[in-house]
Amino acid sequence: MTASPILDVRHVSKRFDGLLANDDVSVSVARGELLGLIGPNGAGKSTLFNMIAGAFPVTSGEIWLDGTDITAVAGTRRCAHGIARTFQVPRSFDTMSVLENVMVGSFMRTASASTARIRALETLEYVGIAGRAQAPAVDLTPPEKRRLEMARALATEPKLLLLDEVMTGLTPAEAKAGVDLIRRVRERGVTIIMVEHVMEIVMPLVDRAVVLHLGKVLAEGKPSEVVRDERVIKAYLGDRHRAA
Numbered sequence: 001m002t003a004s005p006i007l008d009v010r011h012v013s014k015r016f017d018g019l020l021a022n023d024d025v026s027v028s029v030a031r032g033e034l035l036g037l038i039g040p041n042g043a044g045k046s047t048l049f050n051m052i053a054g055a056f057p058v059t060s061g062e063i064w065l066d067g068t069d070i071t072a073v074a075g076t077r078r079c080a081h082g083i084a085r086t087f088q089v090p091r092s093f094d095t096m097s098v099l100e101n102v103m104v105g106s107f108m109r110t111a112s113a114s115t116a117r118i119r120a121l122e123t124l125e126y127v128g129i130a131g132r133a134q135a136p137a138v139d140l141t142p143p144e145k146r147r148l149e150m151a152r153a154l155a156t157e158p159k160l161l162l163l164d165e166v167m168t169g170l171t172p173a174e175a176k177a178g179v180d181l182i183r184r185v186r187e188r189g190v191t192i193i194m195v196e197h198v199m200e201i202v203m204p205l206v207d208r209a210v211v212l213h214l215g216k217v218l219a220e221g222k223p224s225e226v227v228r229d230e231r232v233i234k235a236y237l238g239d240r241h242r243a244a
């Protein structure tokens with residue numbers, strides 16, 4: 001890890017009409033870090049992801065990636081800058097094959113269809129669904145769809161990967177495989193921010209956790225510190241985690 005953060009979110013706010021969904025959020029992420037972004041429903045986690053990925057503009061504040069101010073960079077260009085994301089509700093091009101879906105990601109780094117195809121196949125192998133390459137994306141099971149999202153994101157060769165609740169709806173065995181996959185991705189040097197509600201999954205996995213509540217950063221620190229923070233227990237975790 002170097003001293004300069006790969007991502008620096010500076011005093012970012014997002015207003016939807018009367019609602020301040022992000023309120024002066026500042027988060028800095030070190031190169032190679034695996035950061036957990038947690039907090040209650042409606043806290044503003046996906047909203048923050050949407051602004052980092054450029055799906056919609058900030059109301060105020062700045063977003064810096066690798067020393068460059070990308071606040072004004074269009075969402076369609078952020079991928080070229082090295083940001084990839086998965087969606088809370090998986091999105092695929094249903095009529096296209098699994099392979100073609102991942103090739104959409106590969107085309108970010110190559111104009112050659114044969115190269116895109118080779119890289120997409122390698123990525124499908126990496127996430128463990130190469131056997132489904134020719135299937136229409138619509139035919140995938142929910143856990144396979146999560147892997148397809150991951151493959152499409154990885155095929156863009158990101159520096160920063162935003163994972164929005166990729167474990168939701170998975171059985172414990174599938175979630176364990178998902179954790180293994182996230183570990184392997186971070187070992188390749190990809191910086192990851194993951195939003196996840198299942199504390200038993202996210203806390204052992206991440207280096208650091210940031211807690212959002214009502215659009216603001218409520219707490220941040222090592223997972224072991226954050227789960228003991230009285231404000232976090234009161235706002236989000238509840239008493240069962242105090243006992244644990």
Ligand SMILES: Nc1ncnc2c1ncn2[C@@H]1O[C@H](COP(=O)(O)OP(=O)(O)OP(=O)(O)O)[C@@H](O)[C@H]1O
Pocket residue numbers: 016019021039040041042043044045046047048088
């Ligand atoms: N496009 C939008 N237009 C209007 N309001 C929005 C929009 N997106 C999010 N919001 C509102 O902003 C607030 C934060 O939503 P967000 O989806 O960021 O929460 P979240 O922390 O991801 O919650 P969850 O854990 O349920 O996914 C909510 O009140 C939500 O209704």
Ligand SMILES: [Mg+2]
Pocket residue numbers: 045046047088
């Ligand atoms: Mg969300």
